[in-house]
Amino acid sequence: MSDKNRTSETNPGHAPSWYAHSANDKTVRPSLEGEHTADVCIVGAGFTGISAALQLAENGYKVIVVEGERVGFGASGRNGGQIVNGYSRDLETIARRYGPERAARLGEMSLEGGRIIRERVAKYNIACDLVDGGFFAAFTDKQVREMAHVKAHWETHGHTGLEMVSKAEVGKYVKSDRYVGGMIDKFGGHIHPLNLVLGEAAAVESLGGKIYEQSRVSGVDMGANPVVRTARGRVTAKYVLVCGNAYLGNLLPKITDKMMPVSSQVMATEPLDAKLIEELLPANYCVEDANYVLDYYRRTADNRLLYGGGIGYGGQDPANLTGVIRPNMLKTFPQLANTKIEFAWSGNFALTLTRIPHMGKLADNVYFSHGDSGHGVTTTHLLGKILGEAVAGHSGRYDVWSSLTALPFPGGKTFRVPLTVLGAWWYGMRDKLGV
Numbered sequence: 001m002s003d004k005n006r007t008s009e010t011n012p013g014h015a016p017s018w019y020a021h022s023a024n025d026k027t028v029r030p031s032l033e034g035e036h037t038a039d040v041c042i043v044g045a046g047f048t049g050i051s052a053a054l055q056l057a058e059n060g061y062k063v064i065v066v067e068g069e070r071v072g073f074g075a076s077g078r079n080g081g082q083i084v085n086g087y088s089r090d091l092e093t094i095a096r097r098y099g100p101e102r103a104a105r106l107g108e109m110s111l112e113g114g115r116i117i118r119e120r121v122a123k124y125n126i127a128c129d130l131v132d133g134g135f136f137a138a139f140t141d142k143q144v145r146e147m148a149h150v151k152a153h154w155e156t157h158g159h160t161g162l163e164m165v166s167k168a169e170v171g172k173y174v175k176s177d178r179y180v181g182g183m184i185d186k187f188g189g190h191i192h193p194l195n196l197v198l199g200e201a202a203a204v205e206s207l208g209g210k211i212y213e214q215s216r217v218s219g220v221d222m223g224a225n226p227v228v229r230t231a232r233g234r235v236t237a238k239y240v241l242v243c244g245n246a247y248l249g250n251l252l253p254k255i256t257d258k259m260m261p262v263s264s265q266v267m268a269t270e271p272l273d274a275k276l277i278e279e280l281l282p283a284n285y286c287v288e289d290a291n292y293v294l295d296y297y298r299r300t301a302d303n304r305l306l307y308g309g310g311i312g313y314g315g316q317d318p319a320n321l322t323g324v325i326r327p328n329m330l331k332t333f334p335q336l337a338n339t340k341i342e343f344a345w346s347g348n349f350a351l352t353l354t355r356i357p358h359m360g361k362l363a364d365n366v367y368f369s370h371g372d373s374g375h376g377v378t379t380t381h382l383l384g385k386i387l388g389e390a391v392a393g394h395s396g397r398y399d400v401w402s403s404l405t406a407l408p409f410p411g412g413k414t415f416r417v418p419l420t421v422l423g424a425w426w427y428g429m430r431d432k433l434g435v
Contacts, residue, residue: 013070013214015078018268018304018343019194024127025202029071032215032233038064040391041228041237043217043251046076047193047376048369049243050200051384054120057207059392064235065209066228068216071201074247075376077194078347080266080296080308082286083117084134085159085187086110088355088373092153097354098404105400107157113378114187116385117196124206126199129301133285134188135165135173143290144181151183161186173283176332182290190286190298193377217244217251222363239391242368243384245376246348252368258358258406259350259371265321266308267329267344268300269336277303280333295328305329305336321346349374357383358406359398367391367398371406 007016013028014020040056042049045067053063067073087094087110095103121130138144144164151162165173165182173184201211212233220240221227228235242252246261272280277299281287286298295309310324318324321344330337352358352371357379359369367387372379383401390398 014073014194015345015347016343017078017194017266017345018300018306019077019081019192021343022192022195022302023198024195025198029211029213032066032212032230032235034233036064036210036233036235038062038210038235038237040064040239040241041066041226041235042241042243043220043228044068044074044243044245044247045071045197045201045211045213046074046243046245047197047380048245048384048387049241050076050197050204051116051381052241052243052387053204053209053211053384054200054207055385055388056391057204057209059388061391063204063209064237065201065204065211066215066217066230066235067211067213068244068247070213071211072194072197074245075347075349076197076380078266078345079193079264079349079377080286080288081190081193081298081306081377082134082288082296083114083189083191083377084288084375085114085185085378086154086375087357087379088375090150090153091157092150094356102400102403104157105397109382109397110154110157111159111187113380113382114189116381117191117378120200120203121191121196124199124203126196126203128196128199129192130189131191131284131286132186132189133283134185134190135182135283135285135287136185137170137174137179137182137287137289139179139289139291141180147183147290159187161188171282173281173285174287174332175280175282178332179289184285188286191377192301220252220362220366222366224365226363226366238365240366241387241391242362242366243370243387245370245372246350248370252362254362255358255368255370258408259352260409261348262311262351262374263346263348264308264374265310265318265325265344265346266306267322267325267341269305269307270340270342271303272305272339274303276335277305280305280335295332297329297332304342305333305339307332349376353407353409354405356404357401358404359383359386359401360406361402
């Protein structure tokens with residue numbers, strides 16, 4: 001059921017996901033044709049690009065967004081829909097790697113992505129099934145201790161929404177015998193991600209911004225007024241923001257050499273009896289476990305269980321998506337053995353070697369951001385806003401992010417996948433052995 005050979009029957013141009021099926025707006029926008037001018041041209045209509053576009057449009061900039069497929073086509077419209085705060089590496093790791101001053105600055109911003117989402121949902125009345133609360137589930141006492149340590153450190157950066165959960169209390173959040181404890185994040189939550197990005201895109205357009213779909217960029221000409229080229233059109237702008245992430249392809253090797261596409265698989269059950277889904281997830285929090293290759297799941301607004309997991313380095317998908325995910329779902333909820341899986345899909349996110357997003361410039365007026373490394377729902381909203389700030393001349397926060405060293409993957413494009421797979425196997429074995 002890979003999206004590489006299937007598309008949504010009800011929402012053409014999207015992966016065959018429950019999100020595409022249940023999207024609020026399935027309107028196909030026009031493709032770019034002819035000559036256009038803008039203050040800012042943005043490449044990519046996912047969370048990063050649309051977040052930047054909205055930040056700029058709110059401040060009076062003439063914005064054009066150019067998208068190769070559909071708004072939210074990539075990871076932004078296919079992910080688990082979980083608002084997970086922070087980054088793919090904890091703040092202690094960031095401090096050791098980049099120094100305490102930059103860790104403190106990133107700590108100041110670590111909850112902002114979730115706040116941006118909530119502010120925009122309220123301001124623009126976006127119907128995206130926003131629910132507060134997230135639960136991190138631990139399989140071992142070691143994972144519980146690690147969570148407690150992270151909680152204590154995160155609280156030094158002002159995060160007051162974390163609470164440890166004992167084994168006896170796990171049932172308040174998930175009805176499963178797999179876990180020995182965990183931690184809740186009251187500032188976490190979950191949303192319908194495709195409806196969120198579609199709602200934000202509509203907000204951009206309400207402020208005069210233009211979004212063109214099915215307009216894959218074939219080149220970016222640098223210069224005093226850079227030009228973004230597609231097969232049938234061109235945009236000349238004062239600034240260009242490149243926000244293609246894992247779906248950028250080989251357009252700009254200086255960016256893509258420092259990231260690797262990684263696929264994750266998701267499925268959605270048929271609608272469950274309301275009493276059953278409330279029994280499985282009583283608090284309606286989203287859940288992710290603490291393993292290196294983790295599972296994540298939540299309730300949907302129409303009482304499905306949406307369950308994700310698995311990983312494909314290099315963007316490779318398994319032949320049978322449900323064959324990867326369903327066994328783990330049944331380990332968690334064996335009572336769903338006879339439940340039908342109605343949707344299964346995959347999507348790629350951009351992984352960096354450091355697991356920290358990579359921001360920078362290709363020229364003085366050409367910025368980029370990519371590599372949110374699995375924590376993209378919140379960080380894309382933050383970093384898109386920061387790109388908008390940088391264009392407006394407020395570069396303080398951009399300077400912090402762009403100063404973080406980005407490294408190429410060992411082995412280049414030829415060997416980066418097998419070497420990363422080997423590392424993931426090692427950490428996966430540690431999880432299984434509880435060490």
